[in-house]
Amino acid sequence: MNRSPIIALDFPAPDDAYAFLRNMPSGLCVKVGMELYLQNGPDVVGRLKEMGHEVFLDLKLHDIPNTVGRAMEGLARVGADMVNVHAAGGSDMMKRALDGLEAGTPAGKKRPALIAVTQLTSTGEGQMNSEQGIPGTLLDSVIRYARLADDSGLDGVVCSVLEASAIRDACGENFLKVTPGIRMADGDLHDQKRVSTPTDAARAGSTHIVVGRAITQAADPAAAYETVKRLWEER
Numbered sequence: 374m375n376r377s378p379i380i381a382l383d384f385p386a387p388d389d390a391y392a393f394l395r396n397m398p399s400g401l402c403v404k405v406g407m408e409l410y411l412q413n414g415p416d417v418v419g420r421l422k423e424m425g426h427e428v429f430l431d432l433k434l435h436d437i438p439n440t441v442g443r444a445m446e447g448l449a450r451v452g453a454d455m456v457n458v459h460a461a462g463g464s465d466m467m468k469r470a471l472d473g474l475e476a477g478t479p480a481g482k483k484r485p486a487l488i489a490v491t492q493l494t495s496t497g498e499g500q501m502n503s504e505q506g507i508p509g510t511l512l513d514s515v516i517r518y519a520r521l522a523d524d525s526g527l528d529g530v531v532c533s534v535l536e537a538s539a540i541r542d543a544c545g546e547n548f549l550k551v552t553p554g555i556r557m558a559d560g561d562l563h564d565q566k567r568v569s570t571p572t573d574a575a576r577a578g579s580t581h582i583v584v585g586r587a588i589t590q591a592a593d594p595a596a597a598y599e600t601v602k603r604l605w606e607e608r
């Protein structure tokens with residue numbers, strides 16, 4: 374996907390997403406997540422592609438290797454530019470996901486990028502220690518998952534901006550660091566714990582930022598998008 378901010382289209386119905394996009398610039402990077410996809414199916418991805426947008430299909434698959442591999446084979450035909458799994462599913466699962474994607478990608482088409490969620494940006498360190506039973510720092514856990522994804526052949530990870538530079542050191546410049554949890558300096562955090570501004574994301578080495586409510590719930594979403602894009606591109 375190109376490096377424009379990825380707008381999270383967290384809407385219940387395709388018409389809500391299309392209505393939102395009518396007042397936005399053309400040729401965007403957008404994200405279709407569980408809310409839109411699971412209630413409406415794959416057509417929304419095809420339609421967004423026809424409208425000229427690049428699409429990150431954010432379904433975060435996490436199951437046994439065979440199930441994820443076969444699901445990815447089907448998802449490869451949906452037409453998204455990027456898809457993802459949870460790194461916690463393990464290296465066998467991630468490798469099978471990649472094999473499935475490669476097998477399912479139609480001849481002559483580019484395989485969607487495959488990335489793995491490390492620790493959700495809504496997770497804090499104390500919660501990870503107590504609820505997931507993972508000791509140590511959140512940064513260590515994220516780096517561990519990023520290395521596992523890299524060793525499994527994946528194209529990158531979903532992480533917070535706070536871990537992006539350490540992942541760049543561990544996995545290299547070209548390994549994707551897709552970072553949600555983006556907020557303006559005075560913005561509402563909502564349910565996010567590990568947040569950063571577009572400016573900090575650019576400085577930390579994020580390759581992509583994902584921005585949802587800071588744009589979709591703004592009084593003027595097009596103006597909010599332009600501000601995020603300017604701050605992100607200023608570097």
Ligand SMILES: O=c1ccn([C@@H]2O[C@H](COP(=O)(O)O)[C@@H](O)[C@H]2O)c(=O)[nH]1
Nearest residue numbers: 381406492493494553554583584585586
């Ligand atoms: O760790 C993760 C993984 C995915 N997301 C998704 O990104 C957007 C963020 O939306 P905001 O409104 O900007 O908080 C949302 O679709 C999440 O499902 C994430 O936030 N963190």
